[in-house]
Amino acid sequence: MQNTVVIAGAGHAAGQTIVSLRQGGFAGRVVLVGEEPYLPYQRPPLSKKYLAGELDVPRLLLRQEKFYAEHAVDVLLNTRVTQMEPAARTVVLSNGDRLGYDKLVLATGSRVREVSLPGSHLPGVHYLRTIGDVDRIREHFHPGASLVIVGAGYIGLEVAAVAVTHGLKVTVVELADQVMARVEAAPLSEFMARVHREAGVEIRCNTGVRAFTGDTRLRGVVGSDGVEIPADLAIVGIGILPNVELAEAAGLVCSNGIMVDEYCRTSDADVLAVGDCTNHPNPLLGRRVRLESVHNAQEQAKTAAATILGRLEPYAQIPWFWSDQYDLKLQIVGFSSRSEQAVIRGDPESRSFALFFLDEGRLTACYAVNHPREFMLSKKLIALNARPDPALLRDTSVPFRDIAEALER
Numbered sequence: 001m002q003n004t005v006v007i008a009g010a011g012h013a014a015g016q017t018i019v020s021l022r023q024g025g026f027a028g029r030v031v032l033v034g035e036e037p038y039l040p041y042q043r044p045p046l047s048k049k050y051l052a053g054e055l056d057v058p059r060l061l062l063r064q065e066k067f068y069a070e071h072a073v074d075v076l077l078n079t080r081v082t083q084m085e086p087a088a089r090t091v092v093l094s095n096g097d098r099l100g101y102d103k104l105v106l107a108t109g110s111r112v113r114e115v116s117l118p119g120s121h122l123p124g125v126h127y128l129r130t131i132g133d134v135d136r137i138r139e140h141f142h143p144g145a146s147l148v149i150v151g152a153g154y155i156g157l158e159v160a161a162v163a164v165t166h167g168l169k170v171t172v173v174e175l176a177d178q179v180m181a182r183v184e185a186a187p188l189s190e191f192m193a194r195v196h197r198e199a200g201v202e203i204r205c206n207t208g209v210r211a212f213t214g215d216t217r218l219r220g221v222v223g224s225d226g227v228e229i230p231a232d233l234a235i236v237g238i239g240i241l242p243n244v245e246l247a248e249a250a251g252l253v254c255s256n257g258i259m260v261d262e263y264c265r266t267s268d269a270d271v272l273a274v275g276d277c278t279n280h281p282n283p284l285l286g287r288r289v290r291l292e293s294v295h296n297a298q299e300q301a302k303t304a305a306a307t308i309l310g311r312l313e314p315y316a317q318i319p320w321f322w323s324d325q326y327d328l329k330l331q332i333v334g335f336s337s338r339s340e341q342a343v344i345r346g347d348p349e350s351r352s353f354a355l356f357f358l359d360e361g362r363l364t365a366c367y368a369v370n371h372p373r374e375f376m377l378s379k380k381l382i383a384l385n386a387r388p389d390p391a392l393l394r395d396t397s398v399p400f401r402d403i404a405e406a407l408e409r
């Protein structure tokens, strides 16, 4: 067992690492170093209930302040780890201090991908990753204001749903030919685009951004088609980049994320990495992946804590994710691709259905819209490499539990 664990980054993965270390009986020193002014918090509500003003900061926190005091965690907020010194097993902090470690956990997460275009630094052009970002957006998030969202991924569409519900005039500009293009599930993209359009959101696909206009503040967004869309506010949601620079500068192997093994160990024996910043092997998928999800942050954190505690428990999870838009709870498990067979169970018109993907008969993904049972059971079926009969999947007169049970036998 190690004496001092330093955790660089204070997001979801860091918070869970601490919980799992203490629950697992780690009695050594734990130091949490985070550059944001907040204790580890949940980001998913930022583009949902926090943006809508329905949640306050204490309810975003993974654990309240007293948890860290009661579990003897040294918390350094507003502090950045600026450098690793692996040979000396120390890190350098933004305040100039040095901290020694026996094990270092990199939980540096990811940051938004920024655009560099004429006018992109005008006040009124925003990104959405932190509490601070949303607080700034909310200053101008008023009924009647014109909002242009750049990027129709999950975050862009969640923001669109909250904004149009709050009476903003919302336009979404998307470079791809459909919304949520990354999930490669065309029937779902078509359904979500229709839901948003019916709610009053204008969606412009096949359109990039040429410039942001305005003198002292944003006034409009010029699309690649040359059309200027009036805007009081723009929110750019075009993806994230893993924060690997600290690891890279210290010579750790990185490639689209910090490379870790199934125990969250990096190429340095004393350094582990967890969450959005990692590129990790997934034996159930048979390949390496870099994921951006709470589930991954939590599960890798548990794995890393077990590794530090001397119990090697390989990370093997089928990835899952969720998104809330309007009255729709979208739950996604697995990965699909355009070449796979798509099977719909239920009627999208009813706003409750499941979309399955089959790769040569094998279930690879389930996208459930207000259909939690299909989502829950598909998690197991994908891990089992199940081969459901497409006709049965379509047949809503056969309970999904029966289909799943037959396949689990």
Ligand SMILES: Cc1cc2nc3c(=O)[nH]c(=O)nc-3n(C[C@H](O)[C@H](O)[C@H](O)COP(=O)(O)OP(=O)(O)OC[C@H]3O[C@@H](n4cnc5c(N)ncnc54)[C@H](O)[C@@H]3O)c2cc1C
Pocket: 008, 009, 010, 011, 012, 013, 014, 033, 034, 035, 036, 042, 043, 044, 045, 046, 047, 079, 080, 081, 082, 107, 108, 109, 110, 111, 128, 129, 130, 155, 243, 246, 274, 275, 276, 277, 291, 292, 293, 294, 295, 297, 320, 321, 322, 323, 324
């Ligand atoms: C708006 C939004 C909505 C989302 N919705 C969902 C959802 O519905 N479902 C879902 O599964 N996932 C969702 N996600 C993704 C999910 O929140 C992330 O996958 C998760 O937060 C990753 O946790 P993490 O700890 O790896 O990284 P992060 O949460 O990014 O935390 C990393 C922290 O480390 C800090 N840091 C970085 N470098 C340093 C350094 N050198 N020194 C000190 N501190 C440092 C960062 O500032 C940050 O605070 C959403 C994300 C966002 C932004």
